[in-house]
Every structure is written in C-alpha cells, then in structure tokens.
Amino acid sequence: MKKxxxxxxxxxxxxxxxxxxxAALKTSGSTVTPASQAPATVSSRSAIPASxxxxxxxxxxxxxxxxxxxxxxSLPSVSSTVSPTxxxxxxxxxxxxSGYGFDQWQTGxxxxxxxxxxxxxxxxxxxxxxxxxxxxxxxxxxxSARIEGHCDSRGTSEYNIALGExxxxxxxxxxxxxxxxxxxxxSLSFGEExxxxxGKSNEAMAKNRRAHFIVQ
Amino acid sequence: xxxxRHFISAILALCLPLVPLHLVAAPEGxxxxxxxxxxxxxxLALNKLDVQRGDDGKVAHSMDLIIRDGLAFPGLFTxxxxxxxxxxxxxxxxxxxxxxxxxxxxxxxxxxxxxxVTLEMKVYSIGEAKLLFSKTYRxxxxxLRSPAHAFCADLVERLTGRRSAFGSKIVFVSNKxxxxxxxxxxxxxxxxxxxxxxxxxxxxxxxxxxxxxLAYTNYxxxxxxxxxxxQLDGKSVMVGKSGISIDPAWRNSREVATTLSFxxxxxxxxxxxxxxxxxxxxxxxxxxxxxxxxxxxxxMAYVSERNGQPQIFIQDLLSGxxxxxxxxxxxxxxxxxxxxxxKIAYTTCxxxxxxxxxxxxxxxxxxKQLTAQTGQNESPSWSPDGEMVVFTSNRDGKRRLxxxxxxxxxxxxxxxxxxxxMQAFWSLFRK
Numbered sequence: 001m002k003k004x005x006x007x008x009x010x011x012x013x014x015x016x017x018x019x020x021x022x023a024a025l026k027t028s029g030s031t032v033t034p035a036s037q038a039p040a041t042v043s044s045r046s047a048i049p050a051s052x053x054x055x056x057x058x059x060x061x062x063x064x065x066x067x068x069x070x071x072x073x074s075l076p077s078v079s080s081t082v083s084p085t086x087x088x089x090x091x092x093x094x095x096x097x098s099g100y101g102f103d104q105w106q107t108g109x110x111x112x113x114x115x116x117x118x119x120x121x122x123x124x125x126x127x128x129x130x131x132x133x134x135x136x137x138x139x140x141x142x143x144s145a146r147i148e149g150h151c152d153s154r155g156t157s158e159y160n161i162a163l164g165e166x167x168x169x170x171x172x173x174x175x176x177x178x179x180x181x182x183x184x185x186x187s188l189s190f191g192e193e194x195x196x197x198x199g200k201s202n203e204a205m206a207k208n209r210r211a212h213f214i215v216q
Numbered sequence: 217x218x219x220x221r222h223f224i225s226a227i228l229a230l231c232l233p234l235v236p237l238h239l240v241a242a243p244e245g246x247x248x249x250x251x252x253x254x255x256x257x258x259x260l261a262l263n264k265l266d267v268q269r270g271d272d273g274k275v276a277h278s279m280d281l282i283i284r285d286g287l288a289f290p291g292l293f294t295x296x297x298x299x300x301x302x303x304x305x306x307x308x309x310x311x312x313x314x315x316x317x318x319x320x321x322x323x324x325x326x327x328x329x330x331x332x333v334t335l336e337m338k339v340y341s342i343g344e345a346k347l348l349f350s351k352t353y354r355x356x357x358x359x360l361r362s363p364a365h366a367f368c369a370d371l372v373e374r375l376t377g378r379r380s381a382f383g384s385k386i387v388f389v390s391n392k393x394x395x396x397x398x399x400x401x402x403x404x405x406x407x408x409x410x411x412x413x414x415x416x417x418x419x420x421x422x423x424x425x426x427x428x429x430l431a432y433t434n435y436x437x438x439x440x441x442x443x444x445x446x447q448l449d450g451k452s453v454m455v456g457k458s459g460i461s462i463d464p465a466w467r468n469s470r471e472v473a474t475t476l477s478f479x480x481x482x483x484x485x486x487x488x489x490x491x492x493x494x495x496x497x498x499x500x501x502x503x504x505x506x507x508x509x510x511x512x513x514x515x516m517a518y519v520s521e522r523n524g525q526p527q528i529f530i531q532d533l534l535s536g537x538x539x540x541x542x543x544x545x546x547x548x549x550x551x552x553x554x555x556x557x558x559k560i561a562y563t564t565c566x567x568x569x570x571x572x573x574x575x576x577x578x579x580x581x582x583x584k585q586l587t588a589q590t591g592q593n594e595s596p597s598w599s600p601d602g603e604m605v606v607f608t609s610n611r612d613g614k615r616r617l618x619x620x621x622x623x624x625x626x627x628x629x630x631x632x633x634x635x636x637x638m639q640a641f642w643s644l645f646r647k
C-alpha cells in the first residue's frame with residue numbers, strides 16, 4: 001500500500017520537478033484523487049517525494065563553503081530531525097534554503113519556499129519543505145493559511161503580480177496533492193510590492209522570490 | 217531695456233542658419249495640413265499678446281508664458297520671438313516674420329473684464345501670405361491655462377491634422393504619502409491631484425476614453441482586486457471576483473479588460489464599466505496579462521508566457537486568433553498600442569538586465585529602441601496624438617515620470633513631486 005502511494009506521488013512530482021509549472025497544473029486533479037492523498041499527510045516522511053529524498057540522507061560536507069549559509073547568519077538552531085539539509089540544486093542556484101526563522105517576516109511554523117528568477121517551478125528543496133508544511137497541516141487540522149507569492153524587484157511589476165500568484169498557486173497545489181484540503185489554503189500575490197529584503201544584492205533578490213505562509 | 221532685449225533676440229533670430237523650407241500646405245477635409253519633409257520642426261514666430269489697457273499687461277504676460285510653454289511641449293515647433301507691429305485695418309507685412317525664417321506667424325490680443333478673459337488669436341501662413349485661422353477663446357482669470365491650451369490644441373490640430381495632447385490627463389502611481397496611491401496631472405505635469413486614499417497598495421491606473429471612469433488595482437481587501445472609480449463623484453466600486461486582478465485597460469468607454477484568476481488560470485476578461493463580467497478573451501494556460509487595444513477595439517495586444525517567457529501577442533477579437541509580435545529578447549512586457557494604430561510601445565529586459573522601451577509595427581517590422589543606458593526605463597504610454605510617450609525611469613536615482621518624442625528624442629522629467637512615481641497612463645480624454 002505504501003509503495004503504491006509513493007508510486008502515485010512520484011509521477012506528478014517528477015513532472016513538477018522537471019517541467020514548468022504549466023505542466024504541473026495540467027496534471028493536477030486528473031492523476032491523483034483526494035481520497036488517495038489523505039493517508040500520506042499522516043507521515044511527512046512517506047510523503048516526501050523520491051526526488052527530494054537523497055537530500056535528507058546526504059548532508060553537505062562541513063568543509064564545503066555554503067553560499068546559502070552566508071545569507072542566513074541568524075539561522076536559529078533547529079531539531080536534528082529537520083536539520084538544515086541543503087540540496088545540491090539549491091546550493092548551485094544560490095537560493096535561500098526553504099524553512100522559517102530566517103528573517104523578521106518568517107516566523108513559522110510553516111516554512112517558506114524559494115524560486116528561481118522568472119520561475120514558479122518547485123525545486124527539490126522547495127518540495128521537501130512543502131511536504132513538511134503539508135504534514136504540519138495534517139497535525140493541525142483547525143489551521144488554515146494564506147500563501148503569499150512574492151517576487152524580486154527585477155521584472156516589471158504587473159508581470160510580477162502574475163508570477164507571484166503562480167508561485168503561490170504552485171505551492172498550494174503541491175500541498176493539496178499531499179492531502180491538504182484546498183479550502184484551507186488561499187493563494188494570493190504581492191508581486192514585487194512587499195519585498196522582504198529591500199537590498200539589491202543577489203542574496204536579497206533571492207530572499208524575495210518566495211511563497212510565504214501566513215497561518216490563520 | 218525691453219527694446220534692447222527684443223532687438224538682441226531679433227538679431228539672434230536673423231543669425232540662424234538659413235535652411236530651405238519645404239512647407240507644404242494642402243487642404244484635407246477642414247484641416248490645412250502642413251508637413252515638412254524629414255523630421256524638421258515647424259518654425260513659428262510668436263508675437264507677444266497685444267493689450268488694449270495697460271493694466272491687462274500682467275494677465276497678458278502670464279498668458280504669453282502659458283502659450284509659449286504649451287507650444288513648446290509637443291516638440292513640434294521651433295519658436296521664435298517676433299515683434300511684428302500690426303496696425304489696425306492694414307495687412308501684415310509677411311516679409312518681417314519671413315525674414316527670421318519663420319513659416320507660421322501667431323499673434324493675438326487679450327482683454328480682461330470682471331474676472332473673465334477673452335483671448336483673440338490669429339495664425340498666418342507666411343509662405344502663402346494668408347490667414348490660416350482666427351478664433352476667440354473665453355475663460356476665467358483664475359484659469360488662464362484653459363483658454364491658452366484650447367488655442368494651442370487648435371493650432372497643433374490645424375497644422376498637423378491630428379488631435380493634440382492639450383487638455384489631456386495623465387494618471388499615475390506615487391508613494392508620496394507612504395502608500396502607493398493614484399494621482400492625476402495635466403498633460404504637462406501641472407495640477408497634480410490625489411485620486412485615491414486607500415492607504416493600501418493602488419496600482420496600474422487607466423482612464424476610460426471619455427474620462428468618466430478610472431480603473432485600477434487595489435489591495436484594500438488584502439488581495440489585488442479591480443476597482444472602478446466614478447470620476448464625477450469619486451466613488452470606487454470593487455469588482456467582486458475571487459482570485460486576483462491585474463492591470464486593467466479600457467477597450468472603449470463602456471468596456472474594460474483585466475486579468476482575473478477566479479477560474480484558476482490567469483486569463484483576460486472584458487467587463488462592463490459597472491463591473492459586470494462580459495466576455496473571456498484569452499484561453500491559454502499560464503500568464504496572460506496587460507491588455508491594450510487597437511483604436512478600433514478589434515484587436516488586443518497583451519503579454520503571454522505561453523512559450524515559457526513573457527512575450528507580446530496580438531489577438532484578433534473577432535476571429536480569436538492570436539499571433540506573437542515580439543521576438544527580440546526573452547522578456548517583453550507592458551505593451552501600449554499607439555493612438556495612430558500602427559505601432560506598439562513596450563518594455564524589454566535586455567541581456568544586461570537593463571530595461572528599455574522599444575516600439576514595433578503591429579506587423580512586427582520597424583523595431584526601434586527609444587531608451588538606452590539611462591537606468592531602468594519602463595511603463596510606456598502614448599499621448600493621445602501619438603507624438604509622445606510617457607514612461608518611468610530611475611535614471612536620477614528614484615523612479616520618476618518622463619516624456620519623450622515618439623522616436624525617443626527630447627527625454628525630460630514630467631513633474632516634480634516627492635516620493636517615487638510610476639505606471640503613468642496617458643488618457644485619450646480631453647477637457
């Protein structure tokens with residue numbers, strides 16, 4: 001049974017990881033039924049997609065300088081079970097690591113996910129965080145959230161509102177596929193209107209390209 | 217002293233290099249079209265306004281300045297001070313303005329009576345040695361701009377055959393108050409008025425062609441929604457749809473288009489000016505935003521990322537067929553259809569990361585770059601006569617509004633205001 005559930009999840013998740021969000025949206029709803037998702041949220045580990053799984057096992061070598069860590073000097077200590085594993089892809093791309101507690105805006109308990117420029121595709125690291133988020137909603141069934149999509153200041157502002165909504169919607173649909181009831185998650189977009197870091201550095205820009213959760 | 221200054225300016229004018237004139241006058245409808253070969257300006261000799269009473273001199277001087285600044289604004293004219301004495305009941309000696317190389321001679325008189333002003337203007341073609349038109353304008357002493365600009369509008373329209381920007385309004389966004397609100401100013405950046413006070417985020421204003429409605433996006437409910445403001449009573453109505461709304465544009469004075477996501481995907485819809493949903497225009501997965509319409513309303517240009525990157529498409533609203541317009545660069549947004557109908561201005565993100573404004577023919581030919589190496593330049597919007605473009609630039613640090621000619625020349629700041637200004641929309645509406 002567990003194997004079958006994983007199989008059902010791996011197919012759409014691989015599509016999300018490898019393709020644009022267009023493809024992800026097209027596959028949603030048709031390949032996975034809500035009934036098959038529900039059990040998965042009970043255990044976050046079983047819901048974590050295979051494509052993200054290697055990052056849990058392989059922690060980055062201590063000697064490897066991490067550009068991600070440099071942008072997070074105030075990263076609070078977290079329990080070892082959710083230790084800050086970093087996927088190789090997010091390191092290469094210079095994206096902040098998913099999670100929470102990185103700045104004044106991100107207070108948790110549901111972690112942000114970050115995106116490439118002009119993209120709403122979910123990285124493996126983002127998928128991993130969304131799986132944790134989905135598990136949290138599985139444990140806290142009375143909670144709901146607004147998912148704000150945000151963009152960096154590059155790009156034009158009208159397009160960024162559209163892109164921000166795509167980021168928000170992509171994050172929401174991923175969590176819905178993991179069993180969170182759709183009505184508990186509301187997606188919206190601030191485009192580039194509410195940056196988390198008003199700096200112009202690449203690190204500041206990267207922090208602003210996020211889907212941000214406001215738990216209600 | 218005054219005479220000396222005039223004398224010097226006359227001498228300076230005489231010293232201008234003599235260029236061959238190619239002024240062509242031809243009757244077309246009720247207009248007399250005057251065009252010059254190439255893109256030379258029309259040289260215009262402007263007399264100071266005559267006054268009948270000495271105490272009207274101050275009003276005449278103010279009116280002189282408004283007319284002079286107004287005629288200078290479109291960048292169509294080279295204006296020369298002239299001092300042609302015109303005696304009553306006598307003809308004009310056209311050799312005098314002609315001697316300073318002018319093609320058009322403008323003179324007039326202003327009279328003041330109980331708070332009202334009367335402006336009598338006469339415009340002559342020097343080459344043909346004849347009166348082009350004569351018209352009287354009336355207004356209040358408290359608003360000299362109105363009659364002065366009415367004359368400027370008539371003059372430009374008589375000489376070019378096209379409607380002018382005089383009397384038109386520009387709406388824009390400023391964060392002057394600490395919040396992004398919608399403001400309005402005259403075509404020349406004067407008379408700034410704050411239109412919204414939502415203390416939220418207000419964006420992307422668009423005035424209906426008849427000037428009665430302002431459509432804009434506002435975050436007062438916590439999410440971006442379409443608002444339509446009645447310009448007469450100042451009341452705004454929110455269009456109640458779930459999802460978000462982005463970047464409205466008027467197809468005509470009764471129909472406004474905007475992107476809505478209430479059906480899941482972001483698509484462009486047409487709504488009535490009362491906010492009632494009317495028709496869905498796009499059907500492609502992914503982002504479809506920023507509609508702008510051809511003058512006849514039969515075609516719509518917009519941004520679509522159906523190919524993975526934002527590009528501008530044109531859709532025939534009758535057949536529903538869409539074709540891609542932009543192929544230069546991989547991030548093209550913010551289309552604005554010119555009032556003449558033949559061109560679209562838009563913003564490109566260049567490989568260097570710089571944003572610049574381009575124009576392209578609606579058939580995809582004639583790509584032209586209007587801004588370069590002056591910071592981030594974006595959000596183009598055409599003047600109602602198609603002669604100018606208003607846009608946003610951060611060339612002096614913060615984002616401010618600028619205007620330029622339709623080919624990119626004569627770039628200058630539109631207005632002085634604290635905070636940042638952006639997303640200017642130049643309305644077709646004129647007082």
